[in-house]
Amino acid sequence: MAKVMLDGLRKEFDQGVVAVAGLDLEIGDGEFVSLVGPSGCGKSTALRMIAGLEEPTGGRILFDGEDVTDLEPRDRDVAMVFQSYALYPHMTVRRNLEYGLRKRGVPAEERAERVAHISRMLHIEPFLERKPRQLSGGQRQRVALGRALIRDPRVFLLDEPLSNLDAKLRVHMRAELATLHRQVETTMVYVTHDQLEALTLSDRIIVMNHGEVQQIGTPEEVYTRPRNRFVAEFIGTPAMNLMEGRLTSEAGTPAFAADGLTVPLPPELASAASAERLLLGVRPEDVAIVAPDAPDGVAAEVVLDELAGAERFLYLTVGTTQLVARVAGGTAHAPGARVGFRLPPERLHLFDGTGEDAAALR
Ligand SMILES: Nc1ncnc2c1ncn2[C@@H]1O[C@H](COP(=O)(O)OP(=O)(O)O)[C@@H](O)[C@H]1O
Numbered sequence: 283m284a285k286v287m288l289d290g291l292r293k294e295f296d297q298g299v300v301a302v303a304g305l306d307l308e309i310g311d312g313e314f315v316s317l318v319g320p321s322g323c324g325k326s327t328a329l330r331m332i333a334g335l336e337e338p339t340g341g342r343i344l345f346d347g348e349d350v351t352d353l354e355p356r357d358r359d360v361a362m363v364f365q366s367y368a369l370y371p372h373m374t375v376r377r378n379l380e381y382g383l384r385k386r387g388v389p390a391e392e393r394a395e396r397v398a399h400i401s402r403m404l405h406i407e408p409f410l411e412r413k414p415r416q417l418s419g420g421q422r423q424r425v426a427l428g429r430a431l432i433r434d435p436r437v438f439l440l441d442e443p444l445s446n447l448d449a450k451l452r453v454h455m456r457a458e459l460a461t462l463h464r465q466v467e468t469t470m471v472y473v474t475h476d477q478l479e480a481l482t483l484s485d486r487i488i489v490m491n492h493g494e495v496q497q498i499g500t501p502e503e504v505y506t507r508p509r510n511r512f513v514a515e516f517i518g519t520p521a522m523n524l525m526e527g528r529l530t531s532e533a534g535t536p537a538f539a540a541d542g543l544t545v546p547l548p549p550e551l552a553s554a555a556s557a558e559r560l561l562l563g564v565r566p567e568d569v570a571i572v573a574p575d576a577p578d579g580v581a582a583e584v585v586l587d588e589l590a591g592a593e594r595f596l597y598l599t600v601g602t603t604q605l606v607a608r609v610a611g612g613t614a615h616a617p618g619a620r621v622g623f624r625l626p627p628e629r630l631h632l633f634d635g636t637g638e639d640a641a642a643l644r
């Protein structure tokens with residue numbers, strides 16, 4: 283286990299492609315952090331620099347205070363698992379697991395012990411004498427995790443390890459990975475484009491876009507207090523509703539006006555705004571559905587009512603403004619039905635501007 287420090291870590295490829303623009307991050311001993319962001323935002327490049335597979339063009343990497351920036355991958359004592367978990371096809375699972383230990387001359391008895399321990403933890407004991415092709419995708423992925431973990435690395439790096447699995451298995455392996463992390467307590471850096479994986483697995487999340495860090499925080503912080511429009515939209519599904527409009531005032535109290543609706547704003551929120559055009563944000567689960575004629579509700583039309591098992595997503599329009607409400611069960615609404623909705627003032631997000639980097643005012 284190790285504490286990892288990234289100090290201004292930067293990677294600029296030829297032709298001036300800045301994959302990672304300068305990453306400052308301290309990862310605690312045994313912490314699970316995720317780098318999350320859309321494809322091409324620099325996640326893998328950052329991870330490969332920590333592994334030593336990619337040479338930084340700026341900044342430093344420290345493990346427990348020791349500068350490892352110029353060390354070869356094998357001298358860093360890190361283990362990495364990729365999306366394509368290339369196992370040796372001609373070797374049994376057991377051989378695959380102990381491959382790294384053999385190469386380093388670990389005695390047979392100790393190898394057998396470690397294989398037994400790891401395969402118990404990952405529930406792959408019954409498959410030890412099989413070849414990879416005789417395993418399911420999930421079993422293979424477990425072997426790949428086991429092969430990396432068996433060395434007891436200081437840092438465990440995972441690059442989209444669940445992306446090749448089908449949806450159900452992915453959810454299952456996600457839970458297993460969380461349990462595994464609790465058991466081994468190794469520092470883990472996890473790369474994913476899947477915001478839900480990042481939210482559910484991590485102690486902390488680093489949201490990236492275009493090579494730049496957008497926000498670092500616990501899943502709860504990032505979800506409840508996104509720093510800017512990009513984070514607000516990227517984290518959470520359905521995405522946060524964002525309505526474009528401007529500040530106004532209603533009977534002396536500040537309000538937000540979008541096409542078709544006016545929403546009273548907490549004064550401290552309104553007074554912090556400086557841009558002409560703003561975005562008002564509200565999570566779908568915070569949109570409260572009320573009767574169409576409820577006194578403090580806004581009347582809207584249902585465009586679509588999607589049943590998603592235990593909950594439903596109501597797509598609403600008022601004027602040209604659209605929003606989604608996430609409601610528990612209840613009865614279906616026909617398209618064109620009238621409903622009312624209320625936006626709780628304490629759940630509103632206001633963004634100063636309309637661009638990706640428009641800052642949240644709280
Ligand atoms: N070897 C390379 N040469 C040039 N550009 C690269 C190379 N590897 C990655 N890039 C570019 O760097 C950016 C970040 O890539 P990557 O770290 O793989 O993103 P992610 O893992 O978030 O999808 C992308 O624009 C990608 O095209």
Ligand SMILES: [Mg+2]
Pocket residue numbers: 325326327
């Ligand atoms: Mg990648």
